[in-house]
Amino acid sequence: MPIDIDIAKVARLARLALSDEELDLYRAQCEVVLEHAALVQALPTEGVEPTSHPLRRTNAFREDVVTECLDTEEVLAQAPDRDGNYFRVPPILEEP
Amino acid sequence: MKFEPVIGIETHVELTTASKMFCGCPVEFGAPPNTNVCPVCLGLPGALPVVNHTAVEYAMKIGLGLQCEIAPHSVFSRKNYFYPDMPKNYQISQYDLPLCIDGYIDIETDEGSARVGITRVHMEEDTGKSTHLGAGGRIGAGSQTLLDFNRAGVPLMEIVSEPDLRSAVQARAYAEEVRGVVKRLGVSDVKLEEGSMRFDANISLRPEGASTFGTKVEVKNMNSLRSVQRALEYEIKRQAAVLEAGEEVVQETRHWNEEDGTTAAMRSKEEAFDYRYFPEPDLVPIAVDEAWRSEVASGLPELPAQARERYRAQGLEPTTAGLLSREVDLGRVFEDAVGAGADARTVANWLTGEVTAWLRKESLLLPDSHLDGAALAELEAMVGAGDLSATAAKDVLGGVLSGEGRPAEVAESRDLIQVSDSASLEPAVDAVLAANSDAFEKLKSGDHKVMGFLIGQVMRSTGGKADPAAVTRIINERAG
Amino acid sequence: MTDLADLTLSEATSGLQGGEMTAVELLEAVHRRATMTEAQLHAYLNIDRPGAARAAVAADSALGKGAAVSKLTGIPVALKDNLVTRGLETTCSSKILAGYLPPYDATVVGRLREAGSVIVGKTNLDEFAMGSSTENSAYGTSRNPWNPERVPGGSSGGSAAAVAVGSALAALGSDTGGSIRQPASLCGIVGMKPTYGLVSRYGLIAFASSLDQIGPLTRTVTDSVTVLEALAGYDPADSTSHPGAVPDFRAGLERGVAGLRIGVVSELSGEGIDPQVQAAVARMVTSLEGEGAKVTEVSLPSFEYALSAYYLIAPAECSANLARFDGVRYGLRRDGDTVEEMMANTRAEGFGPEVTRRILLGTYALSAGYYDAFYGQAQRVRTLILNDFDSAYGQVDVLVSPTSPTTAFEVGARATDPLAMYMSDVCTIPSNLSGHPGISVPVGLDDAGLPIGFQVMAPALGEEVLFQVAAEVERIAGFSERPALANSRADI
């Protein structure tokens, strides 16, 4: 199955600022891998339920109990940029 | 051409569990920034979520309160998009297999009653909070953004309605009813101003009688019940004008601006509709069997619709009954007062009138005041016994609310006890009749129009404490 | 006199508990071995000398008091650098996490500390565990102790090399598509991937959450059991953790294989398997038969699709798991005028080519219109693989195959051909898709003097029989050769 990836769109979705040369290289490589991976489509799977967990466990819960939080200073010490007790980032342009 | 609005509402509700959806950090409003955080809710490498059992039960309660089916098998999914206040850059949510499906609520407005379908109720996690520095705190204009992750991971329920609403008034009634249900269930503090309950609307217009849908617009940022109605009224007019001009409505998200009363298009990202959902591999499915479902169902309190029925049966007007059923604190005091023997309509009118106005003025909630059902019943009994005038009763109510004491104490200290025994009133009446002999003569000759004037004079001379009924009786005796 | 760095874990345990040596002496021997070999091997990203010294002193104190100690008390253990360690730099071999100091310990790290083991340091890996050679590390390639021109395998290549050469007595790795078993095979040691859910993943920096599992790399099967005993068991912090009883890993070690039914996987023999590897595996199967096992050939047709399914599922999960690395809260940041640009610049700069490629693959496979054809279909294929395993385990107790189709290949040989590299995991991937346990045991050397690994697979929670067979394989093979680098003596 020939695969044709809009690699620039995928890179935007994945938040990766790649050059045109990089995009070309990755598109070629991804297409090769996907063509191989697309072999899965040859297998008839009608009526087969997908497995997303190898162990079929359900209802793993925790009780609604408050536990200790991290030390704010230890957390913010890892921040690339901060302002007091806040993480600081460049301005946001888009709504979520 | 006449257009019919088609409106659906998405409601987000933060739950008042003790801890967050997937970690043990406290759910708390107003804590110092980045203090209620841990590896899980900060999305630190290696951390894993674990579902809060109580949050699931709260979600089931909301579903049951909205007459939904509880899915025997539901799963969490990852909703992928990048946003700096969302630590993992995906939100754990539910997608194709939500916890609750296919419910409804009934609403009543001046336009009549309507049944509104509930498509689904699902569980997810809230994001952190962004503060945009500079340019009035608006997105896209500031110089920097500050991030606080205390809210990240707070249990968030999304309630999605069917597009069954046909007017802004209905939309508001729907929002009020959903809020009332959630409030009665006691699973959220439903504070719109603090964002613990948020409404977004999808709205399109179509020619009246048409069965297809028009292009829909999403309206966000409606921070009060009133703004739900205002925003949709505005949007209906705006879309109608667009259509009447022969143009097409653009599918977009619009932001309601409370100050200038308009909606404006938001800059939306290109990939907004490619969330790449897939089942959350760090969590296992939720299986609800009949035993669990019925255990939760049996613990449900009375819902607004049922309370409203009872209140109507007690002789209350539909709007009064509706308000008391949704505002569970008012409803509780009402029931306590009636239980203590008070007249239902009088007490209900006080609660929806003076009491609500006072609470709004003071920005308080009923439990923060000093009013309870026993006090209301006592007050109502004093009016019934003629010890207080209706006007004085409202005065006393204010005193009770602000903690001046029991009704009798407040009436006493404010000197509002009504005088109704003849022996005390006769001298005052006689003095007024003597001073206004012309009017008294007219009365005696059958001109009853002057009665009000004479009573008013007695009330004035007694400083408003005379019982008008007793005064009337004495004047009638004197007139023979 | 034996260099202490050449002891197996169980030899060291008896030495420590018998008072023949101290934990500090053992650690010093391991440090000397590291000093001699690291320049060539680069097994470690970071050796925590002060932390290890404190732990060794504490272990000696516990041992000296005759207090209740565990088999791991005083044992130097290395950690793959995708396991978070409080206050100890954890990078996943990625530039994007350079300098990152986690504020908490992974559950397995906590369990090792409680058991009294001495954490030597953090070992090299393919960036975010994506690779089969440890060449995809932002901090340099690790080398194979048997021949430094060759790769140690991956992604737990640093852990495998360290244990093989003696710069740790045991190590932890993670196995998403063979990342413990394949490097163990290439380095001539024992590498074991437990049943999914048996060991908590809390604190393992996720690659593909539904496939990742932590396990031990050791010199012997018994040592593998000893480490796994410390790691395994329910962890409420991991929702996918197995809440039931833990199998008795040790029970079958002396039992032999008489009467056991062993299935040879047809799809994992013949074509694509190096003839010398094939021959070694066949010889071992014959020997097992000689010890009384009933050997049959078993076909699992869906295995043909396992690699394809894996290369859809793993990238898809990784594309979401790695979204959190955005320059906001920790790690690398590259500036931008807007937060969107900052994130995109940071990620482009911080991730290496293999990670970038897999993120792109996964993003595409999940994006609108492709989910069902790719990810959805792969998850259904996974069900078929599970079904094939189930029916195979209706006929046999364990399945066997080579661990890796080849022995260690040369550094750079597969670096430019992703598909060729991905083929390295063809024998190990099915157990990740099924969540079943697997183990690689060294059975000999090829003509080039490179180790060959033999893989045993068992059903979910079948660790008892897995170790039973592995122990017999180990006994039969009598593999006692040591890599040349390990023989560079400390006392020279």
Ligand SMILES: [Zn+2]
């Ligand atoms: Zn938390």
